[in-house]
Amino acid sequence: MEMKSxxxxxxxxxxxxxxxxxxxxxxxxxxxxxxxxxxxxxxxWDYCKDKTIRDGRDPRNVVVIATSPLCGTMAPSxxxxxEIVGVSCGQYPVSWFSRSNIGGRLSSNMKYAGxxxxxxxxxxxxxxxVEIENNHVRYHDAGKLWGKDARQxxxxxxxxLDRQNQGWGWQPLPGKKDEMTYTTxxxxxxxxxxxxxxxxxxxxxxxxxxxxxxxxxxGAVLGSxxxxxxxxxxxxxxxxxxxxxxxxxxxxxxxxxxPDVHNPNLQHWGFLGNPMAINFSGGVFHSTRRKACAxxxxxxxxxxxxxxxxxxxxxxxxxxxxxxxxYTKGDQxxxxxxxxxxxxxCNVMGINTYSFSTSLLWMEKMWHKGLLGxxxxxxxxxxxxxxxxxxxxxAFVDAFAYRRDIGELxxxxxxxxxxxxxxxxxxxxxxxxxxxxxxxxxxxDPRAEVEWGYATILTDRDINSHEFNALxxxxxxxxxxxxPPLVDPEEAATIIAKKLQPxxxxxxxxxxxxxxxxxxxxxxLTRWYIHNNRFWKNSALFCDLRWxxxxxxxAPDNIGATGDPEVGEQVYWNAVTGxxxxxxxxxxxxxxxxxxxxxxxxxxxxHRDMVxxxxxxxxxxxxxxxxxxxxxxxxxxxxxxxYEDVMHRRLDREKFEDFKTRFYRAEGLDPATGWxxxxxxxxxxxxxxxxxxKRHKKLGREA
Amino acid sequence: xxxxxxxxxxxxxxxxxxxxxxxLAAAGVTATAGAAFMxxxxxxxxxxxxxGYLVVDMAKCMGCVSCMMTCSMVxxxxxxxxxxxxxxxQDSFQSFPNDIHMAVCHQxxxxxxxxxxxxxxDHIDIVHGNIRTIDPGRCIGCTxxxxxxxxxxxxxxxxxxxxxxxxxxxxxxxxxxxEKGGPGGTQSCVKVCPTGAISYVEKMPxxxxxxxxxxxxxxxxxxxxxxxxxDFKLKEG
Numbered sequence: 001m002e003m004k005s006x007x008x009x010x011x012x013x014x015x016x017x018x019x020x021x022x023x024x025x026x027x028x029x030x031x032x033x034x035x036x037x038x039x040x041x042x043x044x045w046d047y048c049k050d051k052t053i054r055d056g057r058d059p060r061n062v063v064v065i066a067t068s069p070l071c072g073t074m075a076p077s078x079x080x081x082x083e084i085v086g087v088s089c090g091q092y093p094v095s096w097f098s099r100s101n102i103g104g105r106l107s108s109n110m111k112y113a114g115x116x117x118x119x120x121x122x123x124x125x126x127x128x129x130v131e132i133e134n135n136h137v138r139y140h141d142a143g144k145l146w147g148k149d150a151r152q153x154x155x156x157x158x159x160x161l162d163r164q165n166q167g168w169g170w171q172p173l174p175g176k177k178d179e180m181t182y183t184t185x186x187x188x189x190x191x192x193x194x195x196x197x198x199x200x201x202x203x204x205x206x207x208x209x210x211x212x213x214x215x216x217x218x219g220a221v222l223g224s225x226x227x228x229x230x231x232x233x234x235x236x237x238x239x240x241x242x243x244x245x246x247x248x249x250x251x252x253x254x255x256x257x258x259p260d261v262h263n264p265n266l267q268h269w270g271f272l273g274n275p276m277a278i279n280f281s282g283g284v285f286h287s288t289r290r291k292a293c294a295x296x297x298x299x300x301x302x303x304x305x306x307x308x309x310x311x312x313x314x315x316x317x318x319x320x321x322x323x324x325x326x327y328t329k330g331d332q333x334x335x336x337x338x339x340x341x342x343x344x345x346c347n348v349m350g351i352n353t354y355s356f357s358t359s360l361l362w363m364e365k366m367w368h369k370g371l372l373g374x375x376x377x378x379x380x381x382x383x384x385x386x387x388x389x390x391x392x393x394x395a396f397v398d399a400f401a402y403r404r405d406i407g408e409l410x411x412x413x414x415x416x417x418x419x420x421x422x423x424x425x426x427x428x429x430x431x432x433x434x435x436x437x438x439x440x441x442x443x444x445d446p447r448a449e450v451e452w453g454y455a456t457i458l459t460d461r462d463i464n465s466h467e468f469n470a471l472x473x474x475x476x477x478x479x480x481x482x483x484p485p486l487v488d489p490e491e492a493a494t495i496i497a498k499k500l501q502p503x504x505x506x507x508x509x510x511x512x513x514x515x516x517x518x519x520x521x522x523x524x525l526t527r528w529y530i531h532n533n534r535f536w537k538n539s540a541l542f543c544d545l546r547w548x549x550x551x552x553x554x555a556p557d558n559i560g561a562t563g564d565p566e567v568g569e570q571v572y573w574n575a576v577t578g579x580x581x582x583x584x585x586x587x588x589x590x591x592x593x594x595x596x597x598x599x600x601x602x603x604x605x606x607h608r609d610m611v612x613x614x615x616x617x618x619x620x621x622x623x624x625x626x627x628x629x630x631x632x633x634x635x636x637x638x639x640x641x642x643y644e645d646v647m648h649r650r651l652d653r654e655k656f657e658d659f660k661t662r663f664y665r666a667e668g669l670d671p672a673t674g675w676x677x678x679x680x681x682x683x684x685x686x687x688x689x690x691x692x693x694k695r696h697k698k699l700g701r702e703a
Numbered sequence: 704x705x706x707x708x709x710x711x712x713x714x715x716x717x718x719x720x721x722x723x724x725x726x727l728a729a730a731g732v733t734a735t736a737g738a739a740f741m742x743x744x745x746x747x748x749x750x751x752x753x754x755g756y757l758v759v760d761m762a763k764c765m766g767c768v769s770c771m772m773t774c775s776m777v778x779x780x781x782x783x784x785x786x787x788x789x790x791x792x793q794d795s796f797q798s799f800p801n802d803i804h805m806a807v808c809h810q811x812x813x814x815x816x817x818x819x820x821x822x823x824x825d826h827i828d829i830v831h832g833n834i835r836t837i838d839p840g841r842c843i844g845c846t847x848x849x850x851x852x853x854x855x856x857x858x859x860x861x862x863x864x865x866x867x868x869x870x871x872x873x874x875x876x877x878x879x880x881x882e883k884g885g886p887g888g889t890q891s892c893v894k895v896c897p898t899g900a901i902s903y904v905e906k907m908p909x910x911x912x913x914x915x916x917x918x919x920x921x922x923x924x925x926x927x928x929x930x931x932x933x934d935f936k937l938k939e940g
Contacts, residue, residue, distance in 0.1 A: 072772070072782055073772055073776070073782045074769045074772040074773050074776065074782065074895060079767075079769075079772065079782075080767075108768075108784075112783065112784065112785075151796060154796070155796060181785065181863050182785055182860070182861055182863070183784065183785050184784075184790045184792050184806075184856045185784055185792065186792075186793075186794065208795040208796075209795035209796055210795065235783075235784075235785045235863075236783065236785075237775065237779070237781035237782055237783030237785075237786060238781060238782045238783070239780065239781040240776065240780060240781065240782070243776050243777070243780035243781070243879035244879045244880070244881055246776060247773060247776055247777055247879060247880060247881070247891070248881055250769075250773065250895060251894055251895065254894075254895070254897065258897055260924070261897075261898055261899055261924050261925060261928065262899070262922055262924040262925075263924050264924055264927055264928050266927070275928060276928070277928075277929065284929070285929075286929065286930060286931045287799060287931050287933070288799055288929070288930055288931070289762060289763070289764070289765060289799050289800065289802070289803065289930065290765040290898060290928075290930070291765055291766055291795070292765040292766055292767035292897075293767065294767060294768055294772075295767060295768070295769055295772060296765070296767045296769070296897070297767075297769075297897050298765075298897050298898075299765035299766075299767060299897075303795065303798070303799045303802050303803075304798065304799055305798050305799045305800070306798065307798050310795050310796070310798075310799075310802065311795055
């Protein structure tokens with residue numbers, strides 16, 4: 001079957017910025033990668049000629065923006081995600097080849113325009129933006145856009161692209177009579193802001209009001225390439241191999257799992273059926289709508305009548321809330337309004353709010369200690385006595401966007417700035433909570449939620465994959481609501497373990513007691529977690545906040561939708577692509593992608609000795625997190641399951657090193673180095689990587 | 704009969720159009736077997752009303768465009784916003800509730816698109832509850848029906864591949880939908896919508912009223928989710 005008839009656009013666009021031209025690559029060459037993370041990794045391998053680079057702002061870096069066959073379809077919560085890969089910036093000690101993700105309408109428009117991915121290489125001789133209108137690709141001078149924020153940039157381009165001045169009614173796109181196409185839609189624009197132009201590693205890519213690719217500093221990477229924006233307008237279609245099967249499964253998953261909006265269950269466990277918007281500002285905003293990415297089964301963001309905060313969610317709404325509440329002396333609503341404005345401003349200015357998730361608390365402490373301020377060890381003219389006000393938030397974000405004041409010191413990374421200012425000890429001791437690769441903890445500390453930490457340190461960035469974490473949130477909400485857990489611990493562990501077959505043999509994988517967190521069972525859970533992350537989540541592009549769905553109390557038996565024969569991820573994949581694969585086949589593809597990524601990391605200089613957490617994770621007990629407890633399932637010596645607080649502990653360095661050895665061996669990597677072996681590469685069809693690894697003396701030795 | 708406001712509607716012996724048609728029906732002058740016909744000696748086309756309509760709640764839509772992708776999928780086997788018979792337009796830089804606009808075919812009582820068609824491709828389908836629909840085999844792609852549609856965005860779409868025009872048929876002709884569509888059956892956009900922002904009704908909304916097809920579909924459950932059930936006067940047409 002032709003690629004076009006099974007979910008693909010059929011072509012990949014290679015933007016060669018140095019010469020301001022482009023080439024078209026047939027997608028069929030990369031069909032086995034599926035899409036997203038896998039496709040992007042394979043393209044990076046082929047188009048990045050020097051993979052030893054250790055900072056994404058190097059002009060030799062290649063960035064890939066990749067879709068999946070499901071993008072642009074109504075496969076539930078998979079139609080609107082878009083993957084971004086390339087060498088990142090701002091990590092410590094090395095900025096690895098990494099990934100990020102963006103929602104909204106970008107990937108669907110790319111697909112409707114016929115493009116499965118966009119490869120960006122080289123560096124433009126001057127600032128440019130790229131207009132893509134179906135198969136037409138044009139470079140434009142971006143001199144007049146340079147300096148504009150995300151909102152100004154997109155509104156300017158919307159105005160320029162509305163050539164017929166029809167206000168986005170049925171809009172005929174330019175072309176000869178026979179090529180005339182129509183749309184009512186606005187183009188999807190992804191852009192950088194002054195923070196990207198100034199190559200601050202906190203710079204994001206922004207699309208529409210609040211779709212943001214935060215981690216990895218890809219805003220700075222595109223800034224270093226002089227690429228201000230890409231506008232995509234597609235009027236074509238995504239063809240499915242079995243359209244009726246796709247429609248059937250989408251209807252069925254709604255019946256079985258989607259929230260009942262007429263009678264919502266606010267105590268629900270699971271992600272696919274989660275009815276709540278993810279807003280942590282702490283305020284009450286009634287005059288809102290739910291806002292969703294293309295194809296989502298339930299939007300997780302809100303649009304407001306206030307003029308700010310549209311599409312902001314999760315961390316963007318949370319990063320300033322604590323300080324605002326402090327500043328307003330407990331006025332929850334006023335604080336929430338400040339927090340929403342601060343989050344919105346980060347999106348406008350293209351700043352990754354995760355950068356501030358723990359660092360601003362630390363800076364506040366440094367200020368209290370007299371170590372931060374005018375002429376202090378950390379120099380800043382910002383008035384920290386007004387921390388929590390809108391004015392401070394704006395000045396603080398501006399400082400980071402324009403790399404001035406405190407943003408100058410921390411413009412290449414928070415840990416890097418701390419070390420430069422003489423605070424390495426504070427970082428290593430955990431006062432500055434950045435446990436892995438120089439990036440902040442997500443809130444799910446490696447000492448408590450171990451799979452999150454393990455997968456992060458064994459890959460390249462905060463793993464940001466919530467399928468097991470759903471248990472934490474379900475339990476936490478039940479505790480806060482004062483109701484008993486909706487699912488008992490043995491049932492939860494049993495349901496989850498069945499979803500993880502054949503990686504694990506039984507529920508012991510969900511026993512996070514001190515004695516079991518280094519076991520083979522947890523190690524194999526971690527392997528499943530990474531493989532699922534690499535394929536179903538970030539190659540097929542099922543949204544992290546809806547999939548995998550392991551436990552889901554919307555189903556009568558509490559069994560989530562992941563891998564389900566009627567409504568699991570593979571059902572949509574097969575309906576669109578006609579591939580006829582099983583759920584586990586997808587995990588194998590994820591393994592292949594992960595091994596190729598290990599080859600890239602090896603070329604960048606990774607060795608297993610570098611794969612460890614910051615010292616404090618091994619040396620200090622976890623005492624603080626979002627709440628005063630961190631509940632998880634455990635099993636005692638008598639086999640009795642319970643939910644237990646798993647805080648107040650640290651990781652054991654030696655046991656984790658042993659865990660790594662077993663992990664590398666199971667993944668087909670050399671346990672001595674963590675590098676892929678020739679045998680594994682050949683078994684996985686990655687023989688093309690053998691020569692380059694050999695040349696750089698980075699090929700793993702066989703066991 | 705192409706006017707867009709009731710004030711401009713022609714009067715028949717002092718009667719408005721609806722009363723006039725009811726009187727004709729009482730007198731036994733009905734549209735034969737439900738089909739439209741020209742009233743002898745006039746330029747009036749008599750057509751039976753559709754037995755079903757789509758209405759929307761623009762304050763409830765979340766802009767996922769699942770309805771659009773499903774619409775084109777059940778009709779064409781492919782997901783396409785340009786081939787969708789329902790159109791959702793959004794601008795995330797606008798404030799709620801002006802950030803999303805929904806547009807559905809009104810299955811108009813006087814169906815200007817049907818009247819405009821020179822080859823009767825755009826017709827009343829009596830087998831499927833009198834929906835206003837287009838026979839792609841007869842359509843010559845002249846787009847006069849699109850021009851005649853009084854609403855913006857136009858509720859008919861030109862398919863550049865087939866060079867014919869299409870419009871909402873309430874899912875009557877859907878080769879990729881397992882279920883029976885059309886009036887009384889499944890409407891894919893209604894069924895797929897995660898929030899229930901589209902509804903199928905049998906009662907004809909007030910005609911020529913740009914606000915009539917935007918209704919409040921929010922209930923207590925929506926309020927429990929933290930949102931508003933307030934009425935907003937938003938133009939659908």
